[in-house]
Structure formats: structure tokens, C-alpha cells
Amino acid sequence: MRPAVFLDRDDTLIVNRAITAHSAYPGSLFDPALVQLCPGAALACRSMHQAGFALVVVTNQGCVARGECSVQQVEATNARVRAVVRAEAGVDLDGLYYCPYHPRGTVPPFHVEHPWRKPNPGMLLWAADDLRLDLAGSWMIGDAERDIVAALRAGIDRPRTIIVGDAPAAEVGHRVDSIAAAAEIVLQSAGGRSR
Numbered sequence: 001m002r003p004a005v006f007l008d009r010d011d012t013l014i015v016n017r018a019i020t021a022h023s024a025y026p027g028s029l030f031d032p033a034l035v036q037l038c039p040g041a042a043l044a045c046r047s048m049h050q051a052g053f054a055l056v057v058v059t060n061q062g063c064v065a066r067g068e069c070s071v072q073q074v075e076a077t078n079a080r081v082r083a084v085v086r087a088e089a090g091v092d093l094d095g096l097y098y099c100p101y102h103p104r105g106t107v108p109p110f111h112v113e114h115p116w117r118k119p120n121p122g123m124l125l126w127a128a129d130d131l132r133l134d135l136a137g138s139w140m141i142g143d144a145e146r147d148i149v150a151a152l153r154a155g156i157d158r159p160r161t162i163i164v165g166d167a168p169a170a171e172v173g174h175r176v177d178s179i180a181a182a183a184e185i186v187l188q189s190a191g192g193r194s195r
Ligand SMILES: [Mg+2]
Pocket: 008, 009, 010, 011, 012, 142, 143, 144
């Protein structure tokens, strides 16, 4: 079993708000052509992968439940995320899981709460089983409190949770201003353990 770094997708790994702010659905990015990595994300992915961490994206996509886009659009966008990481970081994401459900959605069967929807821990627990991950040694990097809470509920200790940006979060291990800075924390901890 190996540890993972769980990554939120939107505004952690790829740019969302700055691109979709003036679209019909701010915060929902479902056009593969618009995918671009956050600054420093490629190097962060490469270095964490080289340090022995599985890279696992876990992303809420309630846009499906809200009728803003289709499952196919989300999956095409996710495929583009994988391709861009491969091209720019030179590594493959080990997993990418998304949750199309939202309890205030309108599109059946997605208009319900679901154990996969962060802050629930379902995606992380599923990934851990699917990919044989060591959850206790894993990390979470996200930009919202729900990312951190999902990790805590999955059994990841608070010192291995990192929030990127200034979103309010009651319980988080570290707060940084970029995924690059988050990766440095992960790598320092990993190096400290092995040397
Ligand atoms: Mg996000």
C-alpha cells in the first residue's frame, strides 16, 4: 500500500474561477478546451509522484445535478486534465474521481445527497480501496473547507491537510498560497520521515 496525495481539481490543480467567472455558470468548468493547470501544478505533481505518492484527484461536479452540463462533458474535461498533467508534468494521475450528485440539483438521478460528495469522505474511501492506498499516510490539498473535512472524515490526520488560498476553514493543518507551496510541505515531511 502506498500513500496518496488527494488533490481537489478546481482552483487547486486547474484554474476554474478566473476562467468561468463571466460565463453562464461561474465556478463550473466543463469545456475541455479551457483546461489549464494552476501555476506550479505541473512541477508539484511531478515531484510528489517522484517522492512515491499516488496522485488522486477527487472533485465535486454538482454542475451535472444542476443541469449545467452532462456527464459526458465532465468526463471529457477530466480526460483533458489527465492529458495536460501527462504532457506538462510527465506523470500520470493515478486516479480521478468525480461526484455528479447534489441535493439541490434538478436532474434525476443526480439530484440527491451522495456519500461521494465532499465533505463526505466517499470518494477518498473508494479510491483507497480501488488503488490500495495507505490513507493514514496520505495527504489532502484543496481550496475549500469541504476538501479538508472529507479528508479528516476519511481518516487523514489534520497535520496532513493543506488548504490553498484564503477560504475559511476551521480545521486545517496548513494554509499556503499555491499548490507549489503545498507540495513543498508534503515533500519536506516525506523527506524527514525517510532520512
Ligand atoms: Mg476547488
